[in-house]
Amino acid sequence: MRRLVRACYTGAGGYSYAKKAEDVAREHGFDRVARLASNENHRPPSPAVLEAAAAALHGVNRYPDERASALVEALRRYHGDYRFVTGAGMDGVIETVIRTVVEPGERVAVSTPTFSFYGIAAAAHGAEVVNIPREEDFSVDPKKFVDGARGAKLVFLCTPNNPTGNSVPVEAVEEILEGLDGLLFLDNAYVDFADIDYRPLMRRYENLIIGRTMSKIFALAGLRVGYAFVPAWLEPFYNRAATPFALNSVSMAAAAEALTESERVQEARDHVLEWRRRFAAEVPLRVHPSDANFVMIDVAPHTGDEVVERLAAKGVLVRSCTSFPGLGNHAIRVCVGEDWENIRFIEAMREL
Numbered sequence: 001m002r003r004l005v006r007a008c009y010t011g012a013g014g015y016s017y018a019k020k021a022e023d024v025a026r027e028h029g030f031d032r033v034a035r036l037a038s039n040e041n042h043r044p045p046s047p048a049v050l051e052a053a054a055a056a057l058h059g060v061n062r063y064p065d066e067r068a069s070a071l072v073e074a075l076r077r078y079h080g081d082y083r084f085v086t087g088a089g090m091d092g093v094i095e096t097v098i099r100t101v102v103e104p105g106e107r108v109a110v111s112t113p114t115f116s117f118y119g120i121a122a123a124a125h126g127a128e129v130v131n132i133p134r135e136e137d138f139s140v141d142p143k144k145f146v147d148g149a150r151g152a153k154l155v156f157l158c159t160p161n162n163p164t165g166n167s168v169p170v171e172a173v174e175e176i177l178e179g180l181d182g183l184l185f186l187d188n189a190y191v192d193f194a195d196i197d198y199r200p201l202m203r204r205y206e207n208l209i210i211g212r213t214m215s216k217i218f219a220l221a222g223l224r225v226g227y228a229f230v231p232a233w234l235e236p237f238y239n240r241a242a243t244p245f246a247l248n249s250v251s252m253a254a255a256a257e258a259l260t261e262s263e264r265v266q267e268a269r270d271h272v273l274e275w276r277r278r279f280a281a282e283v284p285l286r287v288h289p290s291d292a293n294f295v296m297i298d299v300a301p302h303t304g305d306e307v308v309e310r311l312a313a314k315g316v317l318v319r320s321c322t323s324f325p326g327l328g329n330h331a332i333r334v335c336v337g338e339d340w341e342n343i344r345f346i347e348a349m350r351e352l
């Protein structure tokens with residue numbers, strides 16, 4: 001029956017997941033493994049968030065609010081008066097945006113090397129995916145970017161970028177917005193760890209979407225909550241294209257509560273900034289500058305895959321960058337975890 005499956009799924013391809021911590025622990029005989037491969041927040045949600053989720057569980061015989069009103073209200077309190085759309089993770093938002101604006105066969109451009117899901121989702125929708133390579137130092141040249149995006153209906157730019165960690169300055173994004181034919185999706189999954197704010201651009205450009213997630217600094221990766229700032233004209237069409245009830249009521253309630261905990265967010269940020277600095281100072285290899293909760297490290301002449309294996313044998317789980325198209329195979333990506341995880345990682349790198 002395999003012949004019934006689309007060709008894009010019978011070959012290789014698809015999203016590439018990190019190894020499971022339980023598997024690494026079993027394989028190498030560790031009680032616990034340092035989980036630094038998935039850019040998560042190591043600290044579990046607060047009691048108040050857990051209570052909000054538990055309270056919502058009592059009502060799950062009902063469908064969730066399709067307008068996500070309580071979450072959108074919480075977003076307005078947190079960010080100010082913008083238009084928001086929501087989805088099952090930012091991944092869900094990305095898929096819905098593609099569905100809203102791209103006809104099969106139309107062009108979608110992606111600034112690479114970057115997060116792989118933009119290209120995967122666009123190709124699954126039948127789009128022609130065009131890669132716009134970044135410069136040698138992973139910066140983005142606005143003129144080259146606009147040239148590369150010619151004819152694209154939708155363009156993805158990740159800043160701070162996963163996995164390289166660097167940000168694109170606001171002025172460069174503005175230059176891109178001025179020159180672009182299509183819509184720019186600016187992925188801000190890691191912006192809370194940077195000192196940069198793209199939100200004011202929403203007031204001036206009609207061709208900008210800013211994607212955000214509750215999975216990183218807000219510590220809700222398992223609940224799958226994402227959202228985006230959208231121009232007013234897009235909102236009704238996005239809602240028409242969206243999967244009905246994509247965002248469940250438990251996740252929404254937890255996310256709305258988490259958005260009130262600014263002190264916790266600040267603590268998470270301080271922790272990341274402190275360890276990001278220590279990674280750069282104490283790992284005896286080239287650590288790329290980062291504005292995110294992870295760093296990319298050049299491990300040449302070793303390959304990323306080889307270093308991932310050797311670190312796994314020392315009870316440390318990190319991500320090889322080999323699966324990021326356009327990056328070669330000499331880099332790993334490591335996120336900041338709990339103190340003991342970070343220390344174990346630094347020690348393991350020194351022993352390598």
Ligand SMILES: *Cc1c(COP(=O)(O)O)cnc(C)c1O
Binds near residue numbers: 221225
């Ligand atoms: C983690 C991540 C996302 C998606 O997060 P969700 O868990 O789907 O909300 C989107 N973009 C980038 C660059 C990411 O690293």
